[in-house]
Amino acid sequence: MFAFQENPLNRHGDIRHTPDFISKVIDQAQTRFLPVFKQSIACTTQEDHKNPLWLSYDQLSTSFGEVNDKHLIYLGELDSKHYFTYRLKSAQLIDNIQKSLTHTKAKLCNLRDLLHYIDTKQAHLCNVAVAMEHWHNSHQYCGQCGSETYSTQAGFVRTCADSECQQLHFPRTDSAVICAITYEDKLLLGRQKNWPEKRYSVIAGFVEPGETLEQAVAREAYEETGLVLSTINYYQSQPWPFPQSLMVGFTAESATSDIKLRDQELEEARWFSKNQINTAINNGSLVLPFEYSISRTLINQWLTK
Numbered sequence: 651m652f653a654f655q656e657n658p659l660n661r662h663g664d665i666r667h668t669p670d671f672i673s674k675v676i677d678q679a680q681t682r683f684l685p686v687f688k689q690s691i692a693c694t695t696q697e698d699h700k701n702p703l704w705l706s707y708d709q710l711s712t713s714f715g716e717v718n719d720k721h722l723i724y725l726g727e728l729d730s731k732h733y734f735t736y737r738l739k740s741a742q743l744i745d746n747i748q749k750s751l752t753h754t755k756a757k758l759c760n761l762r763d764l765l766h767y768i769d770t771k772q773a774h775l776c777n778v779a780v781a782m783e784h785w786h787n788s789h790q791y792c793g794q795c796g797s798e799t800y801s802t803q804a805g806f807v808r809t810c811a812d813s814e815c816q817q818l819h820f821p822r823t824d825s826a827v828i829c830a831i832t833y834e835d836k837l838l839l840g841r842q843k844n845w846p847e848k849r850y851s852v853i854a855g856f857v858e859p860g861e862t863l864e865q866a867v868a869r870e871a872y873e874e875t876g877l878v879l880s881t882i883n884y885y886q887s888q889p890w891p892f893p894q895s896l897m898v899g900f901t902a903e904s905a906t907s908d909i910k911l912r913d914q915e916l917e918e919a920r921w922f923s924k925n926q927i928n929t930a931i932n933n934g935s936l937v938l939p940f941e942y943s944i945s946r947t948l949i950n951q952w953l954t955k
């Protein structure tokens with residue numbers, strides 16, 4: 651199981667835009683709020699563990715004096731409790747939380763690090779929180795007229811502040827395809843120049859306007875490696891909030907085996923047998939992708955087939 655596959659959250663998308671609903675759930679004592687700043691999440695840290703730092707409304711207002719409603723994003727309801735994220739204007743504001751919570755060590759943590767410590771429910775909440783925070787941060791101005799935008803509808807719309815424009819902006823994700831390409835009994839792995847040393851992965855790339863997902867797989871494979879694919883099959887998908895992708899996974903067979911790095915996106919690509927991969931992992935000459943990623947899962951699925 652790779653990260654973000656479970657969706658235990660009732661987002662109440664049909665009623666979250668109503669102020670009555672939002673103020674009612676904010677007032678509930680068990681409702682919790684997670685401060686986030688850009689791609690980082692407020693966490694409690696102990697020696698060998700990290701947890702998202704969910705605050706009550708009282709703790710939130712004690713930390714910041716005043717809670718700015720425009721910084722709240724409604725995440726949803728899970729196990730009869732409602733969850734919000736709270737957008738911090740600067741990383742230094744984590745100190746305010748630390749001052750008000752004397753028995754807790756508060757810190758901003760990267761979601762990738764946090765995934766090692768949290769369960770699937772918490773991972774999903776944190777995934778939505780950082781994805782929404784990133785969208786807000788990168789859509790502070792209207793793409794139509796350039797005026798400022800402000801958060802509305804519990805954080806799921808940004809509205810242009812210009813009285814004539816009033817354009818509504820909705821959360822966006824970037825579609826990317828990722829594909830385990832095989833030829834006979836071998837798997838294609840490649841690496842980009844800027845990746846950590848010895849890291850190899852399967853082929854991936856963003857979908858361009860006007861193409862289907864399968865066409866994007868075929869194009870990326872050809873551009874990056876010169877391979878012509880004969881079959882392309884959908885596998886599964888993974889929301890990937892680093893910062894705002896939806897990874898759509900495929901498996902494919904190549905009709906050809908000659909590799910040519912056409913677009914220079916990869917510095918190297920080659921065919922690996924299962925034995926070669928296992929040996930290379932064991933002797934430290936090959937490092938596979940992040941364990942919670944769909945790329946790692948695609949490789950593992952092939953290895954254990």
Ligand SMILES: [Zn+2]
Pocket residue numbers: 792793794795796797810811812815816817
């Ligand atoms: Zn506008």
